[in-house]
Amino acid sequence: xxxxxxPFDHRFRLSSKGCSCGQHGSEAEHAAAAADGLAxxxxxxxxxxxxxxxxxxxxLFPVDEQRRNFLKVVGASxxxxxxxxxxxxxxxTDVLAQGAPLEKKDLKVGxxxxxxxxxxxMAAPMGFYSKQGLNVEVIKxxxxxxxxxxxxxxxxxxAHMLSPMPLAISMGVGSNAIPYTMPAxxxxxxxxxxxxxxxKDKRDPKSWKGFKFAVPFDYSMHNYLLRYYLAEAGLDPxxxxxxxxxxxxxxxxxxxxxxxxxxxxxDPVNQRAVFDGVGFIHMLxxxxxxxxxxxxxAASKEFVTTYPNTYSALLKAIIEATAFATKTENxxxxxxxxAPPNYLNQPVTVVEQVLTGTYADGLGxxxxxxxxxxxxxFPWESFxxxxxxxxxxxxxxxxxxxxxxxxxxxFLATDATRLMKEAGLTPPTTTTKTFSVMGKxxxxxKPEEYIASFPIKRI
Amino acid sequence: MRQTSLRLRAGIVSLxxxxxxxxxxxxxxxxSGPTQQMDPEYAKLMGQTAVQGKSAMPGPLDVxxxxxxxxxxxxxxxxxNDKGIGIQLAYSIGRxxxxxxxxxxxxxxxxxxxxxxxxxxxxxxPFIQIMKPVSPLAWMPLALYTIKDSSISSIFVIFxxxxxxxxINTAFGVSSVRKEWLNVARTLxxxxxxxxxxxxxxxxxxxxxxxxxxxxxxxxxVIVAAEMLVGGTGIGYFVWNEWNNLSITNVITSILVIGLxxxxxxxxxxxxxxxxxxxx
Numbered sequence: 001x002x003x004x005x006x007p008f009d010h011r012f013r014l015s016s017k018g019c020s021c022g023q024h025g026s027e028a029e030h031a032a033a034a035a036d037g038l039a040x041x042x043x044x045x046x047x048x049x050x051x052x053x054x055x056x057x058x059x060l061f062p063v064d065e066q067r068r069n070f071l072k073v074v075g076a077s078x079x080x081x082x083x084x085x086x087x088x089x090x091x092x093t094d095v096l097a098q099g100a101p102l103e104k105k106d107l108k109v110g111x112x113x114x115x116x117x118x119x120x121x122m123a124a125p126m127g128f129y130s131k132q133g134l135n136v137e138v139i140k141x142x143x144x145x146x147x148x149x150x151x152x153x154x155x156x157x158x159a160h161m162l163s164p165m166p167l168a169i170s171m172g173v174g175s176n177a178i179p180y181t182m183p184a185x186x187x188x189x190x191x192x193x194x195x196x197x198x199x200k201d202k203r204d205p206k207s208w209k210g211f212k213f214a215v216p217f218d219y220s221m222h223n224y225l226l227r228y229y230l231a232e233a234g235l236d237p238x239x240x241x242x243x244x245x246x247x248x249x250x251x252x253x254x255x256x257x258x259x260x261x262x263x264x265x266x267d268p269v270n271q272r273a274v275f276d277g278v279g280f281i282h283m284l285x286x287x288x289x290x291x292x293x294x295x296x297x298a299a300s301k302e303f304v305t306t307y308p309n310t311y312s313a314l315l316k317a318i319i320e321a322t323a324f325a326t327k328t329e330n331x332x333x334x335x336x337x338x339a340p341p342n343y344l345n346q347p348v349t350v351v352e353q354v355l356t357g358t359y360a361d362g363l364g365x366x367x368x369x370x371x372x373x374x375x376x377x378f379p380w381e382s383f384x385x386x387x388x389x390x391x392x393x394x395x396x397x398x399x400x401x402x403x404x405x406x407x408x409x410x411f412l413a414t415d416a417t418r419l420m421k422e423a424g425l426t427p428p429t430t431t432t433k434t435f436s437v438m439g440k441x442x443x444x445x446k447p448e449e450y451i452a453s454f455p456i457k458r459i
Numbered sequence: 460m461r462q463t464s465l466r467l468r469a470g471i472v473s474l475x476x477x478x479x480x481x482x483x484x485x486x487x488x489x490x491s492g493p494t495q496q497m498d499p500e501y502a503k504l505m506g507q508t509a510v511q512g513k514s515a516m517p518g519p520l521d522v523x524x525x526x527x528x529x530x531x532x533x534x535x536x537x538x539x540n541d542k543g544i545g546i547q548l549a550y551s552i553g554r555x556x557x558x559x560x561x562x563x564x565x566x567x568x569x570x571x572x573x574x575x576x577x578x579x580x581x582x583x584x585p586f587i588q589i590m591k592p593v594s595p596l597a598w599m600p601l602a603l604y605t606i607k608d609s610s611i612s613s614i615f616v617i618f619x620x621x622x623x624x625x626x627i628n629t630a631f632g633v634s635s636v637r638k639e640w641l642n643v644a645r646t647l648x649x650x651x652x653x654x655x656x657x658x659x660x661x662x663x664x665x666x667x668x669x670x671x672x673x674x675x676x677x678x679x680x681v682i683v684a685a686e687m688l689v690g691g692t693g694i695g696y697f698v699w700n701e702w703n704n705l706s707i708t709n710v711i712t713s714i715l716v717i718g719l720x721x722x723x724x725x726x727x728x729x730x731x732x733x734x735x736x737x738x739x
Contacts, residue, residue, distance in 0.1 A: 137539045140700070142687065142689065146609075149600075149603050149609075150609060153608065154607070155608065253702070253705065274505070276705065341700070341704070342540045343540065345701075347506070359504065366504065
C-alpha cells in the first residue's frame, strides 16, 4: 500500500502507476520482493504516521519528481526536520489515532476503594486510559456523599457511583436536581450479606428481628436488596431491624466492635471480615438477584455535552477495561494491579478471592463461584425502572414517577451499545428485559403493579 | 545543680513509664488466642488473626519497624492516592499555616477594633458568642457547597476554627491594657497610631500570643478530622486510608507523628510567648 510507504525516501514513488518504488512492474511484484518492507508493518502508530506524512508530502509536492529530487538533494532527515517545523507531524498523528480531537486530556475520576470500581481503577495502571490518549488520575474518595459533592463541584470529571445515585441526583432526591447520566454499569453481582461470627447458627432471616445492619448508602442497590430480602422473609426493614448507612471501610471495624450484627456490603469488605475472622458470608447478593447491577460509571450531563469526544474516549476506555475484566483468566492479574495502597489498599489474597470467586466463607468452607462478581457494562433501562420502583416502595420518592422517561434519560444505553461494538463486545439489541428477583418476575412495563404486589411497603 | 538533678530524675521517670508501658503493651498483644484446626488450603485464604489467633492489635515492635520504614522513605510518590508520610504532613501543615495565616490577618485587626471601641465590642458580641462554640467541622458541608473546592474548604475550616481564640484574646488583651499607661500616653500627646503600636501592642502581646497558641492547637486538631472527611491528601487522609486497610500499625504511627508535629507547632508559639512577655 503506497499510503504506508516512507514518503521521505526518494526511491519510492507516491503515485499509483506501476509499483510504489518504481523498480517493479506492479504492486504485487513489489510486495513479493519487499516482504520485510514497510508494507508489511503491522505497527498501527507507524502506519498512522506514514499516512499523515504522505498527505503532507503530497500536498507540498504535487509532482512526485520534484519530491524525489528534493529528497536526493537535501537528504531525508533534513527534509523531515524542515517539514516538521511547518507541520507538526507527530501531533497530527496523535489526533488521527484518537479519531476526533479530545477537548480535555487531563481528567480526574473519583472512586471508592471497593472491587465494584475494578474497571475504573484498573484502567489506570493497566493503560486503558492512556490508550485513548487520556491522562486520567483516579482519586480515592472517603464516601458516597463526598463523591457526589465533588462531582457536582466539578472537582471530578466523572466518578464511580452506586447505580441508584445518578437517578436520585437527576430527580433531586437527597441533593439538588442536576441532570446526570449513567453511560455504563461497572459490575454485576459482587456483594454479599456478612454476619458477625456469633450469629453463625442464625441462618434463617426470620430470626433476625432486632438486628442492626449496615449498608453503604441510602441510595444503593445494597439497601434495596437487603430490604427486599428481609421483607420476603416477613420482616419490616424499617421497624423490625435497624438499617444504617455506614461507609464501607468502617463496616469491618464496626462488626468487630459489635456495633452491628451484619451488613450487605460491597467487596472487599465481606471478604476482609472473613480474612480477619470477624464474620462469615451468609449469602452472595447473586443468590438474591443473579445479574443485578451495583456500581456505575457516572458523569454529569454537562460533561457529556461540553466534551463529547473526551466523554466518548473515557467511556471507551471503561468499556474496554470492563471487557478485559469479563474474562476470568485475567482476574488474578487485575487483583494484583488494584490491590496496592494507591488503589484498594487491601491484601492481594482478599481481592483475588473476590475476583476469582474461589473464597473462604468464614465457616471453614472453600466455595467456588466464578460469577461471584462479574462485569457487564450495558445499562439496561429496566434496571433503572426496578431501582425506581424500590425507591418508591420505601418512600424515597413520592407521587407519580415517569419510570421509562427517567430511565431513558439517565441510563445511556445507546452510547454503550455503540462503544461496546467498538470494543468487540456484543451489546443486546433491546434496552429492557425482564428478570426475576428471588423468584419473583419483574416486568419493566408494569412498575406500579409490581410495587402494589408487595405486602410490606411504605406507600 | 539541684535543678539539673530534678530534670535528670524526671527524665529517668519518663523513660521508666515508657518502658513499663511498652512492656505491658507487648505482653498484652503477644499471646495468641485459641487456634482452630483448619484445612491448610482454607488457611491460605485467611489472615493471620483468624489462622494463628494473633491479636489484631500490633505490638510496639511492629510499630517501631513501621516508623522506621516511613522514616527511610518519607517522600515517595506512587500515584495520587499513595504518597509518603512526609508529603502528607507537608500538605497538612501547608493547609494549617494558610488557614491560620488568614485567620491572623482578620482576627488581629478586628480584635484591636473590638478591644479599643466599647461600642463595637457590644455590637459584635452576640455574633461572636453564637459562632464561637460551633464545631468547625459543622461548617464543612456548607463550605463544600459554596466554595466548591474541597481543598479550599478545609483551609476555610481551619480559618474559622483558629479565628475565635485569636479574636477574643486580642480584644481582651487590648481592652485590659492598664489605664495608667494610656493616660501617660495621652499626657505625652502620643498620636493614636503611635499609641496603638508602641503602648497597646506590647502591653497586649502576651495575651494575643496566648490566643494564637490556643488557635494553632485547635487548627492542628481540626485539620486531621477535615482531611479524613474530604480525603485526597494530608495526614488525615493517610489515617483514613490506613484505617480502610485496617492497618492499626500505620494508624498508631500516624498518631505519634501527629502528636509530634502538634508539639513542635505549640513549642514554636511558646517561644514567641516568652519573647513578648514582660515583668510588671
